[in-house]
Amino acid sequence: MASIDCNGLSIKEINQAIRQGLDKDGESIVENPNSRHNLGVGLDQPGRVVFQGSVGYYCGGMLKQCNIEINGNAGWSVASDMQSGTVIVHGNSSAAAGAAMRGGTLIVHGNSGPRTGISQKAGTIVIGKNVDYMSGFVMQRGLMVVCGDTGAAFADSIYEGKLFVLGSTDDLGNDAVITDSTEDDKLTIDDLLSKYKIKGIPQTPNFKKIVSGKKLYNFDKSDFKLWRVAL
């Protein structure tokens, strides 16, 4: 099995070694990632990559097929533009985690920073703890589950998709409305939480479901006040 020590290697060399490991063994273990940027970007082959420590910005960007596990924290934009596969962060993630993702699954066991899942287009995001300011902004499709509290302006100006929050939703964004969860929703969440072993969830969790109010779909003079804030 390939084990790659990042010390002394350039990012290009590390990423090439990761691909070679996947080709040969279907697995790459990356030691000493030391929060460096652009690790595991653009991977497009099945297999498993494990980072034994924190990664910097853009880890797992544009990911296809591959399963990435990060035994540490992730910097800005982890798993952004992901197409398929999974990214599991065992620590915290910073701003714009899962930005514009089109498929696949992003799991963050800790907290996630501002603008988590911004412009999410499909796929699943599960955050084990809290998310910061303006997470879920302009979501177009997909699923986001937050097991902690949400920051200000959560789920602002979303089009479609579903967001579930276990903690507080004191400051929802424009046109975000709370609605009732269906039995299917509950099963989906249960499956996700048990599959990825999310900790600290009560026996019968009561997730709030947030969807688009669709008031911003078409301009309506009577909603002018809402538009002024939204734009």
Next chain:
Amino acid sequence: MCGIAGFFYKNGESNIPLGRRLTSMASVLGSRGLDGTGMALYGELPDGHLVLRIHLESNRFNEQAEIDLAISEITSRLEKLVAINNIEYTGNILRVELKEIEHNNDIELMAKITSAIEDSGTELFSIGNSMEIIKDIGPAVELEDYKVTDFQGSHGLTHTRLATESRVDICYSHPFWARPFPDIAVVHNGQLTNHNKLRRSLQRRGYEFSTTNDSEVIAVFIADQLLNGLSLEESLSQSIEKLDGTFTYLISTSDGIGFAKDRFSTKPLIVAENKSFVAMASEEVALHSMISDDTDLYEPTAKAVQTWLR
């Protein structure tokens, strides 16, 4: 982009010099900007003693005699106001240690010292009982000339600059001193949009600025709040309401350090804290060399402020 970092020894000092801590962070953060590097270092001087750091642009002078002339000009101007204990000249920076004065915080005297020096055509980087600001063009290694890695101290700030709003010039690089308040400095990552308005309102109240830079306004704004009797934490909270634009900034006083983040959480900051120190930096990579299992590592949220004081 810019990189900012701060360090605070909870028990005052340690066998690892403060300067080495800040240099290691500034070197790593060089990837966020190499146009200039600066530090605000807090050491220990007896009460009443002040250190001035004055920028003499060495390439302005053709020969040693001209430098000597500039130094003697500064000396004679200073001696009309205060007594000088010691003068050293390294790199581009003159370090002047004053003899004991009655009040460290005599703002009027500080303002007089500042204009006396700056009227001679040089820039005063800092006045401090404990603080010294050192900055130069280029990456962290350029500060080696000033022997910063040996600097023993309790806390400090550092900044690596990517010039976006004003030219590559030492005078526009961070940390910015809150002139004329001794011992207050700021490093800032971001852009303010209402800095001209704020500067004008502070100028109307008598404050002077050495640049048109947005970050210098933050330093003076906070110093003014402190003068009005607010605590450092209250001043930081106040700044989140009054400053418009994007910012994560770190502030330091003789008592300690703190940070404030804008309402959009635009700019990054990671904090590492354990029982002996607090270290903060734009990126986690700058903290790696100093964190261990007992270190609490976290990213503050939008609108967060926090201070560590002695």
